[in-house]
Amino acid sequence: xxxxxxxxxxxxxxxxxxxxxxxxxxxxxxxxxxxxxxxxxxxxxxxxxxxxxxxxxxxxxxxxxxxxxxxxxxxxxxxxxxxxxxxxxxxxxxxxxxxxxxxxxxxxxxxxxxxxxxxxxxxxxxxxxxxxxxxxxxxxxxxxxxxxxxxxxxxxxxxxxxxxxxxxxxxxxxxxxxxxxxxxxxxxxxxxxxxxxxxxxxxxxxxxxxxxxxxxxx
Amino acid sequence: xxxxxxxxxxxxxxxxxxxxxxxxxxxxxxxxxxxxxxxxxxxxxxxxxxxxxxxxxxxxxxxxxxxxxxxxxxxxxxxxxxxxxxxxxxxxxxxxxxxxxxxxxxxxxxxxxxxxxxxxxxxxxxxxxxxxxxxxxxxxxxxxxxxxxxxxxxxxxxxxxxxxxxxxxxxxxxxxxxxxxxxxxxxxxxxxxxxxxxxxxxxxxxxxxxxxxxxxxxxxxxxxxxxxxxxxxxxxxxxxxxxxxxxxxxxxxxxxxxxxxxxxxxxxxxxxxxxxxxxxxxxxxxxxxxxxxxxxxxxxxxxxxxxxxxxxxxxxxxxxxxxxxxxxxxxxxxxxxxxxxxxxxxxxxxxxxxxxxxxxxxxxxxxxxxxxxxxxxxxxxxxxxxxxxxxxxxxxxxxxxxxxxxxxxxxxxxxxxxxxxxxxxxxxxxxxxxxxxxxxxxxxxxxxxxxxxxxxxxxxxxxxxxxxxxxxxxxxxxxxxxxxxxxxxxxxxxxxxxxxxxxxxxxxxxxxxxxxxxxxxxxxxxxxxxxxxxxxxxxxxxxxxxxxxxxxxxxxxxxxxxxxxxxxxxxxxxxxxxxxxxxxxxxxxxxxxxxxxxxxxxxxxxxxxxxxxxxxxxxxxxxxxxxxxxxxxxxxxxxxxxxxxxxxxxxxxxxxxxxxxxxxxxxxxxxxxxxx
Numbered sequence: 063x064x065x066x067x068x069x070x071x072x073x074x075x076x077x078x079x080x081x082x083x084x085x086x087x088x089x090x091x092x093x094x095x096x097x098x099x100x101x102x103x104x105x106x107x108x109x110x111x112x113x114x115x116x117x118x119x120x121x122x123x124x125x126x127x128x129x130x131x132x133x134x135x136x137x138x139x140x141x142x143x144x145x146x147x148x149x150x151x152x153x154x155x156x157x158x159x160x161x162x163x164x165x166x167x168x169x170x171x172x173x174x175x176x177x178x179x180x181x182x183x184x185x186x187x188x189x190x191x192x193x194x195x196x197x198x199x200x201x202x203x204x205x206x207x208x209x210x211x212x213x214x215x216x217x218x219x220x221x222x223x224x225x226x227x228x229x230x231x232x233x234x235x236x237x238x239x240x241x242x243x244x245x246x247x248x249x250x251x252x253x254x255x256x257x258x259x260x261x262x263x264x265x266x267x268x269x270x271x272x273x274x275x276x277x278x279x280x
Numbered sequence: 281x282x283x284x285x286x287x288x289x290x291x292x293x294x295x296x297x298x299x300x301x302x303x304x305x306x307x308x309x310x311x312x313x314x315x316x317x318x319x320x321x322x323x324x325x326x327x328x329x330x331x332x333x334x335x336x337x338x339x340x341x342x343x344x345x346x347x348x349x350x351x352x353x354x355x356x357x358x359x360x361x362x363x364x365x366x367x368x369x370x371x372x373x374x375x376x377x378x379x380x381x382x383x384x385x386x387x388x389x390x391x392x393x394x395x396x397x398x399x400x401x402x403x404x405x406x407x408x409x410x411x412x413x414x415x416x417x418x419x420x421x422x423x424x425x426x427x428x429x430x431x432x433x434x435x436x437x438x439x440x441x442x443x444x445x446x447x448x449x450x451x452x453x454x455x456x457x458x459x460x461x462x463x464x465x466x467x468x469x470x471x472x473x474x475x476x477x478x479x480x481x482x483x484x485x486x487x488x489x490x491x492x493x494x495x496x497x498x499x500x501x502x503x504x505x506x507x508x509x510x511x512x513x514x515x516x517x518x519x520x521x522x523x524x525x526x527x528x529x530x531x532x533x534x535x536x537x538x539x540x541x542x543x544x545x546x547x548x549x550x551x552x553x554x555x556x557x558x559x560x561x562x563x564x565x566x567x568x569x570x571x572x573x574x575x576x577x578x579x580x581x582x583x584x585x586x587x588x589x590x591x592x593x594x595x596x597x598x599x600x601x602x603x604x605x606x607x608x609x610x611x612x613x614x615x616x617x618x619x620x621x622x623x624x625x626x627x628x629x630x631x632x633x634x635x636x637x638x639x640x641x642x643x644x645x646x647x648x649x650x651x652x653x654x655x656x657x658x659x660x661x662x663x664x665x666x667x668x669x670x671x672x673x674x675x676x677x678x679x680x681x682x683x684x685x686x687x688x689x690x691x692x693x694x695x696x697x698x699x700x701x702x703x704x705x706x707x708x709x710x711x712x713x714x715x716x717x718x719x720x721x722x723x724x725x726x727x728x729x730x731x732x733x734x735x736x737x738x739x740x741x742x743x744x745x746x747x748x749x750x751x752x753x754x755x756x757x758x759x760x761x762x763x764x765x766x767x768x769x770x771x772x773x774x775x776x777x778x779x780x781x782x783x784x785x786x787x788x789x790x791x792x793x794x795x796x797x798x799x800x801x802x803x804x805x806x807x808x809x810x811x812x813x814x815x816x817x818x819x820x821x822x823x824x825x826x827x828x829x830x831x832x833x834x835x836x837x838x839x840x841x842x843x844x845x846x847x848x849x850x851x852x853x854x855x856x857x858x859x860x861x862x863x864x865x866x867x868x869x870x871x872x873x874x875x876x877x878x879x880x881x882x883x884x885x886x887x888x889x890x891x892x893x894x895x896x897x898x899x900x901x902x903x904x905x906x907x908x909x910x911x912x913x914x915x916x917x918x919x920x921x922x923x924x925x926x927x928x929x930x931x932x933x934x935x936x937x938x939x940x941x942x943x944x945x946x947x948x949x950x951x952x953x954x955x956x
Binding site for chain 1: 931932935936938939942943946947949950953954
């Protein structure tokens, strides 16, 4: 049991660490690759939970995470970047340093919040929930500190990763919930793809800054 | 007792069924009479259930009914106790009269199909609120009541002032419900669910009690028309068809007071005496301001609506007194004050229904609501005039009618308040008593004016010339309510003994201690301080009339003497030279209105060579509207303009906003956790 707990904790922490890694990438391609690694770590976490909870349906979750989030989505994003000839650097709205510091603060906040609230739950669930919430908040942080539409989409996907991490850690979460999350991500991916095309067509850039000036607000 | 609750629920379900029936049969001419007839029968049934509940003391503490409606894990709880029984009687006496009136009246409205289907929904909402035993059912009933009455106010939406009234009403109703929701939230804060049973056990700290009383006062007070939240009431009540106005004024305000009593006397009994003092202050202010407003009006239905504000103030005064007595460990006096308040609730429901129905009869036959253009109707509409006179006398607190008994009881109880140890009460209670007496006197002036201008004198405009009494159904409703006013006044001890159970259930003490002498003498506090019997007053009055008649018949001279007729002081044969509503109210307007309402009179005299009439114009400003509502409207406008800018933020900033909100909430949660 102790080993189960340590390993689950380790994998969860790995997902969180990769969430931080997403924050300091300066190139789009690196962002996408980090995301793929995070999704793979997530699949590992799901598979490990399937093993220790002895609930086979979580293997399906793991498979979905591995196939869709770690392979298809990054591939599609890469393809889009190449195809659309998107600017290869990440435009930040807030410097890397401050962003990292805020990220650390967010992790601290979620630990402060989650640990006392879930005193009745098992230690594994508590730690897992705190990690998952940190990942969600980091995803949200990424969405607001990056100008580029591709980074925002990756931030959104990272946020979803956090949700799934929370879902697999709780015993008895029905498969249908995880399936629907996975498919909603896919649908969102398709929508974003279309969205990229439209923006690109009109502004020759995916920097949302142009969109703002088009709306006459700057 | 379970059967009583179940029967009442079945009756409510029948009322709900009437709505689709009325819609399906909207082409039939007879459908209106049918629906109102059915509503009358159901109302009589519900009132009967209420009376049975009041007579049968076992009602208290009985098990409720739980229906599997609503969210699966919540279900709907209903309960029938002494308090609901009393208010079922109050509500359904009013709805019986109004529905009876509707049989004749409902089909002849301008747009009957806008009213008939919604009317039973309104009745269902009123009754549902009274039977609720959890916050959800209560609020659903409350909202049913608000929304259906809002639709009824909108029945004649071609007139812009009606639309405006309906909008004001809706805004106030939403505010009220929102506050009540908050109040229930405070009550359920420490309990496990929203059922009233769980709320009764909750123990709140001082801050929570403050929050609770404040929210209840705004929530229920805005519905009842407590100053300064009354502004919608005189707009919305007159805008609805008359039988609905009667219900809104006579009954719906009582349901609001029921909410107040339910929360402050039943669900939570922790409110301290300061809150009682506040309620008394608000009640006294509401009573005096309400009746002063009424004196400034010339629209008959608006006069009645403002008079409702006054009477709500009187009841609130009684409830505040009960709260203060309860908090200072005087349960017998608290029970008496509460019973006095309930007595006035019952009385006002009867007399205000009567007056509104009478006003409706006048408005229907003359198509005129401005009393300056009415006059001399007593000869053309004798039944309406006599019943309206009975209602006016009752609401002016004249013995032997019912209004006197309850106001006298409240005053008698108020005289005991200086014996409380608090200096605020020692000095405040006499002031409240003086204000109550003032409001009763002003009410008499107001209804002398209303009755005199409408029914006496000579016709002031051609509108009144072919007025006649309404059809038998409407006459029956008028006579029924007038008889009720008389009965409630003549048999005070019977009524108070019925109210005894209610006090017992809320305060824990019945009225046997406070009402000392037996039937027919009503002697609150002590027989030496004052006792009253409507029965004896009526009996001795009748006896004196009999004696006088015998004396005149027996000893009077039969010689006929001829003399010129007195012409009542009329110099000129022009109806315009009579007293008008405005001239009758002028002295009072000058005394009270000059400072309170900034009333100013302006005389425009024509130049000596001009051929133009001189004009006297009066300008009255509502200080509450100017001081409270107008700034609130401006603030909302300003805020809406500010918020409007958020509409055009960028995607990233929208996200940032969400992120920051989330952060603030999370940090607050973290801080709260650390503190506890």
